Amino acid sequence: MLEQRQREMRVRNVLGGRVVREHYLREAVPCHSALCTRCTRAGKVLGADLTHFLTPDCTVALHYLEVLELPQLNGLLFTHTAYQHVQHKSRRLYQRLRRLLNSPRSDCVLFANEFQLGAYVDRRPSETHAAWQTRSVYHAAVWYHKHLSKRIPVVMVTVDPAVVEKYGSATEGVYVVPFQVYLESFWPDVPEASEFLGSLHQALITKEVESCRGRKREFAEHLPVDVLEAGIRAGRYIKGTVSMNKHKAHVEAFVQQHRLLSKDTGAWKEFLGWLNHGVWFSSDATLDDVLVLGMKNRNRAIHGDAVAVELLARTEWQGRSLTLGDVGRYDCPQEESHGEPMPTGRVVGILQRNWRDYVAILPPPEEGPTQGRQAQRLLAVPWDFRIPKIRIATTQAAMLQDVRIVVRIDSWDSTSQYPNGHFVRALGKAGDIETEVAAILIERGISVLPFSEAQLREMPTDSPTSPWAVDPKEVAQRRDLRLSHLIFSIDPQGCEDVDDALSIVQCDGLDSTIEMGVHIADVTKFVPPGGPTDLEARSRATTYYFADRRFDMLPSVLSSNLCSLRSGEDRYAFSVLWRLDKETYEVKDVWFGRTVIRSTYKLSYETAQAVLDGGHIEFATEIPELCGTEDEQQVRLGELRDVLNILTDVARAWLCRRTANGGLQLEGSEVRVEFGGVPGTVSGITPKKALEVHETVAECMIGANTWVAQRLFKSLLGCTLLRRHPPPRPELFGPLCNAGESQGFHIDISSNKALSDSLEKTKDHREPLVSHILRILATHAMSNALYCSSASVPQHELTHYGLALPMYTHFTSPIRRYSDILVHRQLLAVLAAENGDFEDSEVMPSGTYLEEICQHLNERTRAAQKAQKDSVDLFQCLFFRDVNPRMEESSTDHRVADALVFAIRANGVLVYMPRFALRGAIFLKDKEGRVASLMADGTCDFRHGCLIHKKHEIVSQPSDGLPFVLRLFDHVTVHISAEQHRAHADTLHVHLLRLEGLNQQGAHPQDTPSRPRDHMVREVQRRAMVDVEQGRSSTVGPPACPLGRESYRQSTGGLYEFLEEFEEIALMEIGKKPLACVIVKEADQPTSQSMESE
């Protein structure tokens, strides 16, 4: 039954006329309640176990939406009336509301009351729109209550006393109450809800007061969006994302042009044409940044916003700062040294706000106004240096002293020097580990609430009373490798989420081959597409590894149990089995498919290496699976060693072929944070040790990933999820080439092969750290690897530069990466289609949808990397702040270390401290303009004088004292200390102690992690030569970076993941490419179209 009513909609359109919209009413509009037996169930439903439903009126839905977002409030019923009200009033809040409704976690639904025959009410002739809206919401609540046979009360909340009076008790079972009263009486144990309501209320009042007051304009007005868009099309304005120089956030910002996309090339072409005509070109400049100097020119743009800029006249162009910046420290402007003039502009309008939640702290009392009962207006200082202070009104200023809080920005008017915002919630006392970890999560936009009931309900059970076991029916459909294959896993010590295992079988027969297997946890078996677990995993996109904890992508019953390939237990797997030539290890054949396996050994990298090297092994603790008599043990150990030897051999052969094609061997500098007995203290920071077996396992995973990528691409072409690594931008190699040159090495960057060969030669240097540091600099120049849909990028750009593979994807870690789950589903669909079974292929995302998911995965992956780095930094600072008792006993201050100079700047040098794999800056000029000077006892102090900075060295020339020279790769002794900041994360400071290095006692063997690899790479090169001589071609595909993503899997270690870190260190940023990768558009964060006035 369908009833049509015409509803007149007054819409101001171009013609100025009235538009009549047809409005259809139906009976079959679902109520989305689990209690209902009549309606169709589509999408989310409100659980049957709720005590009441909560429905906000239009004002509450608009102004207090953020309170409704609190995860504790459940059973939310948004009426279509309220939904539309939000949509009309604020684009930013509308997007928030949609996100809330779409979120798999939140317990809220949208009820299309205006289309439901029984729930809809017509507007009365004399009725105001607002009155009708309220009546419409109320009527919907009443209908809902009756529709569910009055089994559950419905509470409508409002902030209008008149509404309470009118409807308050008009219907039994439907309650209309003030929002404040509701929160206090229904949620007494969630006091933050009422506080939050108060904070939002304050912000609203403030805004009203301000809008009545005429005030002086601080900034130019923004141009309207249509003017901006026309200007961009015409090439008058340039569109880009604003990013602040973290070290000079008050002064220097850059607008990075949106990357060249085939669809949107107007402004870019304009810009390129302009470059090519020689108007501006400098070999040292980055081609697509526009410099924006000062707050006026920045015109209220906030880090991350998409803006339109207008270039200034060429005579007004300036250079970017080349001075070492230090967060929180202000250098004397006259001391600044600047690069060549570059395009300089001013922001004329905002295309899209990219505001998010900001961690901040209130100013100390003496800086703020006097305490009182009334709301105070305070300038909250954000944790992120790049974000301006945010003005908030709060009545709790005294209570919030030294507490980290979350604030949101509401608006930034041209009459206001600072943005206006509101207090959201308190995180805890600044400096507490839990507070700091919470701050990192918020700053990186990571949401890791406990898994919901619905998600856990979807999981299989495994308990002592009902243990999980493989299903014989399922086993019948899989290849059973439990008895036929010796399977083992190699992971970091204590690893719980084992998602890959390996096998080697020697097939004796006529053709004499080896079968090598990579077995990956079959996660998709347990995660139905579109279910609550799947949606949650997609939203998280990855497991987040912190220095002291991790936040899993999947519930632990999967990640550390049923999908973890533990030894001695039957597990479902997805396997890749290669048949290899016994001599050459060339791939003759490959098989992909679902299997059931039982791993025999769960080895740590260290144990596996010890088995290979014939080292001493504590059987009981290291390989408990090896039980039995001593003879049996030896026999089985021999068998294991044989298998590991073959595996190593195969990996070497594969690596050799890829290296022959130009694979890069890059360096990250990953550290392990060691925790002492005392909670919250750090006992040590050590660089992770590289073993050959790391590379062997990485090699096998790289092999599986690339074979899967090629297999998928062959069948799916357009919608394969791939991981590509674009070639680096040549202009970023400056620091590397310069550092190489200083040691007599020419670094050829023309291709990955040339670069790889150049870097290889640097190993001959008498100082092994030179090669190590050059590799770090090479890594620094790399772009980020990215997920993409094969349809969105031309095929020649799908390659992986670092691994030098024509095609790559992520298949091997589905427990901790959502990309791998999607790739598993793609491969399953391809295999099913081959067997004539098309059922599975329906669930695959493709086209724009796949591209959107890829972007989301890229953003989350980057957030995970940054958060991990933040957390390591946090503990590093703790380490250098706390005096470590163990170190004190040995009478050596653990904060004194050897360091190597690896870059020269105008006012100092950048150094690398191998013992901690740490980089830092040494300022040779202090705040007063004095320069470092050498004292008679060999120590350093600051004196008046000057610095002379050259390409490979810097000379300090004090007016009264000895001059000294620091050259690239000179050793010095430094003192590392942690400086505490009230508003921001603590930072490390490096001070020059002596000009000579700390004697080599401080240097550990693992200071040069490339050493175990040297032997291997030489072997690989030898084989490559043999291959070339014999005219053999590579079957595994192009080369890899041997220390790939997979090697330090427990802590997301791989090289490409480090790139972000290098970009972030920012000390490197100054001369070259600042902030290139810091532009992260957080999809999960609130955004708003430039609706300044909302």
Ligand SMILES: [Zn+2]
């Ligand atoms: Zn229903």
